[in-house]
Amino acid sequence: MTFHERYLVGCAALAVAALVTVSPTRAQAPTQPQDAALNAEATQNDWPTYHGTYKSYHYSGLDQINTGNVKNLEVAWMHFPERATRGIQSTPLALDGVLYYSGSYSRIYALDGATGKTIWAYAPELDEDLVSKQTHSPYNRGIAIGHGNLYVGTVDGRLIALDLKTGKPVWDTKLLDSKKVTVGFTGAPLVVKDKVIIGAQGGEWTGRGPIFGVDGKTGAKKWEFFTVAGTEEAMKTWGGDSWRTGGGGGWMPGTYDPESNTVWWGTANPAPLYDWSGADWKKSGPRPGDNLYTTSVIALDPDTGKLKFYHQELPHDAWDFDSSVGEFVMIERGGKKLVVHANKSGYVFVYDRSNAKVENVWPLVKNINFVKSIDPKTGELIGRRDLAEGKVDPPLCPAIMGGISWNSGAYSPKNGLFYRIGQEWCMELTVEKTTPILEPMAQLNLGATFKAIAPPDGPARGHLSARDPVTGAKKWEVNYKQPPLASVLATAGNLVFVPDSEGIVHAYNADTGEELWSRNNGMGHNAGIISYMAGGKQYIAVPAGWGSLVADEFVALYGEPFKSMTKNTGALVVFALRQ
Numbered sequence: 001m002t003f004h005e006r007y008l009v010g011c012a013a014l015a016v017a018a019l020v021t022v023s024p025t026r027a028q029a030p031t032q033p034q035d036a037a038l039n040a041e042a043t044q045n046d047w048p049t050y051h052g053t054y055k056s057y058h059y060s061g062l063d064q065i066n067t068g069n070v071k072n073l074e075v076a077w078m079h080f081p082e083r084a085t086r087g088i089q090s091t092p093l094a095l096d097g098v099l100y101y102s103g104s105y106s107r108i109y110a111l112d113g114a115t116g117k118t119i120w121a122y123a124p125e126l127d128e129d130l131v132s133k134q135t136h137s138p139y140n141r142g143i144a145i146g147h148g149n150l151y152v153g154t155v156d157g158r159l160i161a162l163d164l165k166t167g168k169p170v171w172d173t174k175l176l177d178s179k180k181v182t183v184g185f186t187g188a189p190l191v192v193k194d195k196v197i198i199g200a201q202g203g204e205w206t207g208r209g210p211i212f213g214v215d216g217k218t219g220a221k222k223w224e225f226f227t228v229a230g231t232e233e234a235m236k237t238w239g240g241d242s243w244r245t246g247g248g249g250g251w252m253p254g255t256y257d258p259e260s261n262t263v264w265w266g267t268a269n270p271a272p273l274y275d276w277s278g279a280d281w282k283k284s285g286p287r288p289g290d291n292l293y294t295t296s297v298i299a300l301d302p303d304t305g306k307l308k309f310y311h312q313e314l315p316h317d318a319w320d321f322d323s324s325v326g327e328f329v330m331i332e333r334g335g336k337k338l339v340v341h342a343n344k345s346g347y348v349f350v351y352d353r354s355n356a357k358v359e360n361v362w363p364l365v366k367n368i369n370f371v372k373s374i375d376p377k378t379g380e381l382i383g384r385r386d387l388a389e390g391k392v393d394p395p396l397c398p399a400i401m402g403g404i405s406w407n408s409g410a411y412s413p414k415n416g417l418f419y420r421i422g423q424e425w426c427m428e429l430t431v432e433k434t435t436p437i438l439e440p441m442a443q444l445n446l447g448a449t450f451k452a453i454a455p456p457d458g459p460a461r462g463h464l465s466a467r468d469p470v471t472g473a474k475k476w477e478v479n480y481k482q483p484p485l486a487s488v489l490a491t492a493g494n495l496v497f498v499p500d501s502e503g504i505v506h507a508y509n510a511d512t513g514e515e516l517w518s519r520n521n522g523m524g525h526n527a528g529i530i531s532y533m534a535g536g537k538q539y540i541a542v543p544a545g546w547g548s549l550v551a552d553e554f555v556a557l558y559g560e561p562f563k564s565m566t567k568n569t570g571a572l573v574v575f576a577l578r579q
Contacts, residue, residue, distance in 0.1 A: 044060070044061030044062060044492075044533075045062070045532060045533035046093075046094050046095045046096065046532055046533075047060070047092070047093055047094040047095075047530040047531070047532050048093060048094070048095050048145055049093070049144065049145070049190070049191065050091055050093075050142050050143075050144065050188040050190065050253045050326070050528075051253070051255055051326070051327055051408065052530070054255050054256045054257070054258065054330070055255070055329065055330040055331075055411075056255045056326075056327040056328050056329050056330060056408070056411075057329065057410065057411045057412075057413065057490070058327070058408050058409065058410040058411070058487060058488060058489055058490065058528075059410055059411060059412055059413065059489075059490045059491065059492075060489065060490075060491045060492065060530070060531035060532070061491075061492045062491060062492060062493065062531050062532075062533060062538045063491065063492040063493040063494075064493070064533075064537070064538035064577070065491065065493050065495065065531075065538050065540065065576075065577060066491075066493030066494060066495065067493065067494050067495060067509055067516060069577060070493070070495060070507045070516050070517045071516060071517050072577050072578040073507070073517055073519070073540070073575045073576070073577060073578075074575065074576070074577075074578050075519075075573060075574070075575060076114075076116075076539060076574050076575060076576035077115060077116030077574050078116065078571050078572065078573050078574065079109065079111055079116050079118075079571065079572040079574075080570070080571050080572075081101075081103035081104075081107060081109060081570055081572070082103070082107060082123070083103070083104055083105050083107065083138075084103055084104055084545050084568060084569050084570035085104040085105070085138050085139070085547070085568050086104060086138070086139045086545075086547035086548055086567070086568065087104075087139075087523070087524070087526055087527075087543075087544070087545025087546045087547040087548070087551075087567065087568070087569070087570045088101075088103055088104075088526075088527050088543035088544065088545040088570035088571075088572070089139045089140070089141045089526050089527050089543075089545075089548060090102040090103065090140055090141050090142045090143070090188075090527055090528065090543060091141070091142045091188065091487060091527060091528025091529075091530065091543075092528065092530050092541050092543065092572065093142075093143060093144075093145055093530075094113055094530060094532030094534075094541070095145060095164075097112070097113045097114065097533075097534040097535065098110055098111065098112065098113055098119060098534075099111045099112075099113045099532065099534075099541060099572075099574075100143060100145070100150060101143070101541075101543065101572060102140040102141075102142060102143050102152055103140065103570065104138045104139050104140060105123065105124070105126060105131070105138045105140070105155075106124050106126070106138075106140045106152050106153070106154045106155070106160070107121070107122065107123045107124075107140075108121065108122040108123075108143065108150065108152055108162065108167065109121050109572075110150075110164075110167060111572075112534070113532060113534030113535075113539060114534040114535040114537065114539075116574065119167075120166060120167030121167065122162055122167045122169075124152075124154055124158075124160060124172075126138075126154060126155070126156050127156045127178075127179075130156050130178055130179055131155055131156060133182065133441070134155055134178075134182060134183070134184070135204075135444060135549075137155040137184070137186070138155055139186060139548070140152065140153070140154075140155075140186060141186050141187050141188055141252070141406075141527075142187065142188025142189075142253065142528070143188055143189070144188055144189040144190055144191045144196060144253075145164060145191065146191030146196070146216055147191070147194075147216040147217055148163065148164055148165075149161040149162060149163065149164055149170055149216065149217075150162045150163075150164050150167075151189045151191070151196050151198075151216075152189070153184065153185025153186070153187070153188075153189060153198050154184055154185060155178070155184035155185065155186060156178045156184050157174060157175055157176030157177065157178035157183075157184045157185070157200075158172055158173060158174050158175065158176075158184075158185075159172075159173050159175055159185065159189065159196065159198055159212070159214055159219070160172045160173075161196075161216070161219060170219075171218065171219030172219070173214060173219040173220070173221065175198075175200075175210075175212050175214070175221060176200055176210075179441065180441065180442065181202075181205060181206075181207045181441075181442045182205060182441050182442045182443070183200055183201040183202055183205050183207060183249070183442075184200070184201060185198055185199075185200060185201070185251075186201060186251060187199060187250075187251045187252045187253055187326070188252075188253045189253065190253040190254065190255070190256065190263070191216060192256045192263055192302040193302060193303070194215065194216055194217070195213045195214060195215065195216060195222060195302055195303075196213075196214045196215075196216045197211065197212065197213050197214075197253075197254075197263060197265075197302065198211070198212055198214070198253075199211040199212075199227075199249060199250030199251055199252070199253070199254075199265060200212075200249050200250070200251065201249050201251045201268075202227070202247055202248050202249025202251070202268055202271075203247045203248065203249050203251070203268030203269040203270075203271065203273070203294075203320070203322055203324070204247060204269075204271055204272075204273055204444045204445060204446060205247060205249075205271060205442050205443075205444060205445065206244075206245035206246075206247070206271055206436040206437070206438055206442045206443070206445055207228075207245070207246075207247065207248070207249075207442060208226040208227065208228040208229065208230075208243070208244075208246060208248060209226065209227040209228055209246075209247060209248025209249030209250065209267065209268060209294075210224045210225060210226050210227070210249075211224070211225045211227065211250045211265060211300070211305075212224050212225075213225075213302065213305050222305070223304060223305030224305065225298075225300060225305045225306075225307065226248070227248035227249060227250055227267040227268070227293050227294060227296075227298070228243055228246035228247065228248035228270070228291075228293070228294060229243035229246065229292070230292075230293060230307065231292075231307055233292065234292035234293055236289075237289040237290040237291055237292040238287060238288075238289050238291060238292075239283070239285075239287065239288025239289050240288070242286060242287040242288065242289075245271060245436040245438070245445070246270050246271060246287060246291060246294065247268060247269060247270045247271030247272075247294060247445070248267055248268055248269075248270065248293070248294045249267065249268040249324070250265045250266060250267050250268065250298075250324060251268060251324050252266065252324045252325065252326030252406055253265075253326045254266060254326055254328055255326075255327075255328045255330070256302065257330065257339075257353060259337075260353070260354065261301065261302065261303070262299045262300070262301070262302075262308055263299065263300045263301075263302045264297060264298075264299055264328040264339060264341075265297070265298050265300060265326075266296075266297055266298075266322070266323040266324045266325055266326060266328075266341065267293055267294055267295060267296045267297075267298060267322065267323055267324060268294065268295070268322045268323075268324045269294055269295050269317045269320050269321070269322035270287055270291040270294040270295070270316075270317060271287075271436070271445040272286055272287075272434050272436075272445040272446055272447030272448075273319075273320040273400075273445075273446050273447055273448065274318060274319070274320070274387060274429070274431045274432075274446065274447040274448035275287065275316070275318045275386070275387065275431075275447065276387065276388055276389040276431050276432075276433055276447065277386070277388075278386050278387065278388040279386050281316050281318065281386055282316070286433075286434070286447070287316075289316065290312060290315040290316050291315070291316050291317070292310075292312060293307075293310055293312065294312075294317060294322070295312060295313055295314040295315075295317035295321065295322045295323050295343075296310050296311060296312040296313060296323055297310060297311050297313065297323055297328075297339075297341055297349070297351070297356060298310040299356060309355050309356050310356060311349070311351065311356040311357075311358065311379060313343050313345075313347075313349055313379065314343070314345065314381065315381070318386055318387055319345070319370045319387075319396065320344075320400050321343060321344045321345035321346075321370065321398075321402060321403075322343075322344050323341070323343055323344070324344070324406065325341070325342050325343065325344060325404060325405075325406055325408075326406070326408065327341070327342065327408040327409065328340070328341050329341075329411045329418065329469060330353065331411070331469060331470075333470050336352065336353075336359070337352070337353040337354065338350055338351065338352065338353055338359060338470065339351045339352075339353050339356075340411075340418065340469045340470070342364070342404045342409065342420060343404065344402035344403065344404055344405070344406075345368065345370065345398070345402070345403055345404075346363055346364055346365035346367075346368050346398050346402070346403020346404055346422065346423075347361055347362070347363050347364070347368075347374055347403075348361070348362050348363075348364055348404075348420070348469075348472060349361050349379065350362075350469070350470050358376075358377065358378055358379035359470070360376050360377075360470060360471065360472075361374045361375070361376045361379055362376065362471065362472030363403075363472070364403060364404060364420055364422045364465070364467075364472070365398060365403035365404070365422040365423065365424055366424060366455075366457060367397040367398055367403070367424050367425070367426060367455035367456065367457065368397055368398060368403060369385065369394070369396065369397045369426075370384070370385050370396060370397070370398075371383055371384045371385065387429075387431050388431065389431050389432065389433055390430065390431060391428075391429070391430045392428075392429040392430065392431060394456075395426045395427055395428050395429065395453060396426060396427055396429050397425075397426035397427075397455055397456075398423060398424070398425060398426065398455075399423075399425040399426055399427035399450075399452045399453075400427055400450060400452075401423060401425065401452065401483075401550045401553065402423060403422060403423055403424075404420065404421070404422065404423065405421065405423060405483070405485055405550065407421070407485060407486055407487040407488075407526075407527075407528065408487040408488065408528070409421065409487075409488050410487075410488040410489055410490035410496065411469060411490065412490040412496075412510055414492060414494065414510070415494075415510060415511060416468070416469075417466045417467065417468070417469075417475060417510065417511075418466070418467050418468070418469035419464060419465070419466050419467075419488050419490055419496050419510075420464070420465060420467070420488070421462055421463070421464055421483060421484050421485075421488065421498070422462065422463050422464075422465060422483075423462050423483040424455050424457075424458070424460060424461050424462065424463070424483075425452055425453070425454065425455055425460040425461075425483070425557070426452075426453055426454070426455045426456070427450045427451060427452045427453060428450060428451045428453055429448055429449075429450045430448060430449050430450070431447060431448045432447055432448055432449065433447070434446070434447045451556075452553045452556070452557055454557075459481075460482075460483075460557050460558075461479060461480060461481060461482065461483065462479070462480040462482060462483025462484055462501075463477050463478065463479045463480065464477065464478045464480070464484070464488065464496075464498055464508075464513075465477040465478075466496075466510070466513060475513075476512060476513035477513065478498075478506075478508065478513050478515070480500060480501075481502075481558070482500075482501045482502065482554060482557075482558055482562075483501065484498055484499065484500040484501055484525070485501055485524070485525065485526045485548065485550060485551060486498070486499040486500070486525035486526055486527055486528070486529060486542075487527070487528040487529055488529070489529040489530065489531060489540070490510060491510075491531055494509065494510045494511065495507050495508065495509070495510055495516070496508045496509075496510045497529055497540065497542075499521075499525030499527075499529055499542050499544070500524075500525060501524045501525065501526075501546075501551070501554065501562075502520075502524060502561060503520050503521045503522050503523050503524050503525065503544065503546075503561075503565075504518050504519065504520050504521070505518060505519050505521060505525070505529075505542055505573075505575075506518045519575070521542065521544040521571070521573050522544070522566075523544050523545055523546050523565060523566050523569070523570070523571075524544070524545075524546035524551060524562070524565060525542065525543070525544055525545075525546075526545065526546060526547070526548045526550075526551055527542075527543035527544075527545070528543065529541065529542045529543075537576055537577075538576065538577075539574050539575065539576050540574070540575040540576075541572060541573075541574045541575075542572075542573050542574075542575070543570065543571075543572050543573075544570060544571050544572075544573055545569060545570025545571065546562075546565050546566065546567055547567040547568055
């Protein structure tokens, strides 16, 4: 069966230094929830925004759990959400000793971070008939906190604010006509100043993938940016009326650079996914031209939603290797302020933070054949392999699931290493001509059938590598029989945590890759992992639960344990040191 059939700063170096040198137990806690969300560097005890801080490190400054005692890590408490369809795919947040997380159907839970006791829970009333017709649903991948509220998007096109203390609804704003475009919100919002920013699904759908800026206190929409033909310049890169059905979207949260007042966001692929025009893609086919601003990193003014600058990572993406991977790692090197962004294609892009000028491009994975290479100085695609109608031979690498997936890597300011999961697989592909379907509801527009297979150099597999984030130089690597699909966590305890696909959580020495601890949660992982402090004690929180569209491919590729692995269930498993 083919794939489609079943599928958010501080003071730069000084702040980083503070993270490293100040004992976590002496760190000052925020006095208000929004302080932590808007200035995430102010605390080390919390995890107040999707990427941990605006710097997207997925790093905890806590070191109570470290290389010397991680062997004593054990389950402290667990929580089981209701209606965990397709498991749990979200990244929890933690603030002032309370842990918040979302489950499928945008259900929200606020729990005592030390005991797991429920403080409040919220379940929005959704359009269940609509939800049942959507492909990428009903999972939810995260939440945001600010202005005394908790924010969550819904798959039926709404952004909801809840009172952080009580869980009572504050406002509920409809942003998308999901009955018409058949998409909604699955990714986490991002709080920036007085706005809540959230991007819609859209890559495979016949829409224009908007990103919204919403007033955090009132819920009023303040701006909307179309990732498809959002400017006059962009409109010229779409042949004919193809912009009307161009896909796009920005379904994962980006981040914010307060020094330049700039929001960085990654955008999705154009529709249809696969283009049959071959080498003549600039003039013919279903969407002639570069197709701005799809498969791009874009820089927006958070106050107005106006585009500041951009870089299109893959002009006229014909392979579904979009740029929606949300992490934008903010680092400094040689006096330059840089942003590191991973692309689904398996390449990692390094940009000048002031203008998105390419500083370097390096490959994380081995099996890439959609281009011969990418120029590390300009980002130009060299030897691109454009597809024509019919069977693609040899198979395309990487597979549609990407060389890099949407979940995040981690960066340790302590040792300067970037930890990222790579995926080695390819796919058999037959490109087909399609016509966009808009009525009565927009439909997926793929333009191909496909099946994941092993790459030429061995079995389909995954790896975690520790690298220099700018040069890509590898220090160590750990290999897995199957690609882990969850995010990675680095800590000041000199540890790197990886929840894998078989259900095991691994803890590695961050400098050497030596495995120091593991624990089997009994079901695969496909979500974020965080660390936080409650009652003076450090915890590691790991959502477990299997069932994503990518995960569905594991049955054909690997058989057991995925053939028999429980789906539509999940648990939040929280670990702490044995007393």
